[in-house]
Amino acid sequence: MPIFEYKCNHCEKEFEKLVFAGEENTISCPKCKSLEVVKKMSATSFMGASMGKCTTSSPKGFS
Numbered sequence: 001m002p003i004f005e006y007k008c009n010h011c012e013k014e015f016e017k018l019v020f021a022g023e024e025n026t027i028s029c030p031k032c033k034s035l036e037v038v039k040k041m042s043a044t045s046f047m048g049a050s051m052g053k054c055t056t057s058s059p060k061g062f063s
């Protein structure tokens with residue numbers, strides 16, 4: 001499951017959230033409940049996911 005980092009444009013709070021398919025448009029700020037949140041690229045979760053795939057499917061392409 002992907003965990004994304006979000007930042008609220010309203011109060012500037014940053015938070016992480018586990019997002020399921022179809023829920024991306026319903027993310028709201030836990031502090032002010034604003035829907036004006038932007039997704040940040042999370043380097044840690046992205047690397048973890050891609051490395052997990054690569055080790056099983058295509059180890060050659062990763063080097």
Ligand SMILES: [Zn+2]
Binds near residue numbers: 009010011013032034
């Ligand atoms: Zn907020």
